[in-house]
Amino acid sequence: ETRLMVHLKDMIDNGSKTICVKTVDSDVMVILVGLFYKIKRSENVGNIWLEYGTGTKTTNLRFFNVRDLYNSVGETKARGLLFFHAFTGSDITSAMRNKGKKSARNTWRAFDEITPVFSSLSKQPFKIINSDSQEMAMIQRFVVCLYIKSSPLESVNEARKEIFCHKNQNMESLPPTENALLQHVKRCIYQVGVWYNYSPITLTHYSHT
Secondary structure (H helix, E strand, O other), X not given: OOHHHHHHHHHHHOOOOEEEEEEOOHHHHHHHHHOHHHHOOOOOOOEEEEEEEOOOOHHHEEEEEHHHHXXXXXXXXXXXHHHHHHHOOOXXXXXXXXXXXXXXXXXXXXXXXXXXXXXXHHOOOOOOOOOOXXXXXXXXXXXXXXXXXXXXXXXXXXXXXXXHHHOOOOHHHOOOOHHHHHHHHHHHHHHHHHHHOHHHHHOHHHOOO
């Protein structure tokens, strides 16, 4: 999916005003929307369309205007989209058990304070993060809200205890431990680095932050 960015840049540089990217991979959609704040700064950019689906029947295909998707998400959240997507499950990274994209999006809407963290981790590829960092504290709080909407708890370990002791849940329904969550975050930061590095390397004249 990252190779598409190379071809996209080449087409824009050669004057293409309307470009259609065909894919069956949601990662491609996320990369295009998440990095559109860089792409749109080129004066040559026109309409970038995404043809999403399989087969040739129009009933199996959906067409999205990347600029419209970007505007609907908003630039602030679009800048955090890469890490959010990796963190909540992608082709290459795992997801929280029984917690899909819809639940994660709703949690993000309710806990907007996490947006600067998602944005920071989306544009600082391969950043070193540790368990006592401010980013991990905010991510723990996000995961707690994902599993217990009204909980005031800050620690996923405390949330695990509360769910297990008071909600009669089995072990598979618990959020990850603090140590497991840290490893998941590190894995997601690495994957975001792979996605993001194709922006400054292959989209050099869009590399403003």
